[in-house]
Amino acid sequence: MFVVGGESLIDLVPVSAAADAERMALAGGSPFNCAIALAKLGNEAGFLCPISQDDYGDLLLAPLAAAGVAVLLDERVAAPTTKAIVTFNERMQASYVFERGADRAFTREGLLAALPQQVQLYQIGGFCPILEDDASVWLDVVETALGRGATVSIDINVREKLIEDEAGYRERLDRFLDRAHLVKLSEEDHAWLAPHLTIAEYAGALLERPNCELVVVTLGESGSLAFSRAARGRADIYAPPVFGDTVGAGDSLMAGILTWLGETGALAPGRLGLLDEAALVRTLRFGAVVAGLNCAHKGCVPPSRAEVDAVLSRH
Template sequence: MQGMFVVGGESLIDLVPVAAGADAERVALAGGSPFNCAIALAKLGNDAGFLCPISQDAHGELLLAPLAEAGVSILLGERVAAPTTRAIVTFNEKMQASYIFERGADRAFSREGLLAALPEAVQLYQIGGFCPILAEDAAIWTDVVAAAAGRGAVISIDINVREKLIEDEKGYRSRLSGFLDSAHIIKLSEEDHAWLEPGRSIEDHAADLLRRRHCRLVVVTLGEAGSLAFSRRAKGQAPIYAPPVFGDTVGAGDSLMAGILTWLAEHDALRPAELGELGSEQLHAMLRFGAVVAGINCGRKGCNPPTRAEVDIVLGQ
């Protein structure tokens, strides 16, 4: 089945320091993991749609501009009165980002509005990391996922644990588990793994995920150590692609995810049966493609994923 790649979940404004120190001036940058992934998918040549309310405020305008520039379909066209969700960003010595959140417009949706905005033809539906955080939101997003699956979509999720937003850990874990049960493709970082399954090996955790009803592919990012992938048949790995000049890691995981989904679609593997049968060489090639997408992004400040032409230049070297 062909159709749109739809990413559902949060968009927000990252308030990013321009220098080190708690009192540094901050610049407002468009962000949010699903927002970033939708843009990366479109820039790689996919028909991508973004399912998230956009505020009427000035920060909403800041979000709309890169979506439009990349060619992402904005599926909820009517702007909302709630203020744009904000993330106050700080960086550690490795320029890895951490966040404090003030939520607003990303939650200004209704079940009816989201379901009406979901396209009839959906090739892939990606679940955003904020979706399990609050029970009332998760109930609505669960229905959206079910509707996409009912239209034949492959379901993916980027877990993206945001510990500072989780006030009810037991409830969050239960709701996340429900989304994981729906997903064919599960991506997580080593930080997500350490929070979810402290003391366990990544291999054991991946094996558990692959035993869930629908899961056929697990991807784990390891920061500077690259990435791992597990299908029901094999394991693969790939190093990072280090750009000539380093910017920061904002949006790296989102770019990698978009690269993986693009590679799978282009190799006719974005179907449950094919996902589960991927061999180690295919998994390596998939991760390598994703690593180049992520690495080019890391050569810039903020999330600015590459075009397909930029990726092909690096892969051809």
């Protein structure tokens, strides 16, 4: 099973460009989106996050069920659903203000009991390093997954507005990065984390960590880059015929990359680092199509595997 641990939330998204626009509620959260995208691409996927008893919790459960994602924490919690107030810039790139709730309503014992015995891939959510109390629990989950033979990935997804202690956050993030075999970040993450280094230099620094063998960097409209211990590759975006917005694009791309690596036998320690340029380009291209098809919609709507295959058959 591919297990994604971390936050789910409700995106409150403006329905127009007006400053006082009415907002619609959409199910979201980077790990939540990735779990759904993984399932829709044909993987056995599990999601590890508390779900609230409130109406927004119902809204979160519906797409998980529709995609066939296993909700690993089946007892719902009293805490209100976490919310993200979404705004868009002129390029329709999203930014967020958060009100946290149910995503933090977990216990160490509950998470460890819910983690499957067989975990092929465990993905770390971006909120996990933000607070020390949370980070120590999620780190135990990662260690347990590693002990069960999981390949570990992380989508860094820096949420600067939630970080009150930058030094502490960086130290906690380091602990997770030291355990990850595959690291994904955006160019915005890079600019915040290591503005003194080029992207290639920062990727090289990540690859020097104990487990890291593959680094993926998204560049917005400029495509994506991948760095293994053996090579580097680059791919352009896939632009859908009709554009909605970019919500969930990075999550969908990550799911596509994990799917492709799993299907090609590369999603394992010792194999990720051997990927050559051609393999990296193919991996990024598959992820780009998944992300592009998601961007044909408003909000995060990852594509089915059939939709992805239809595009790839034409290109």
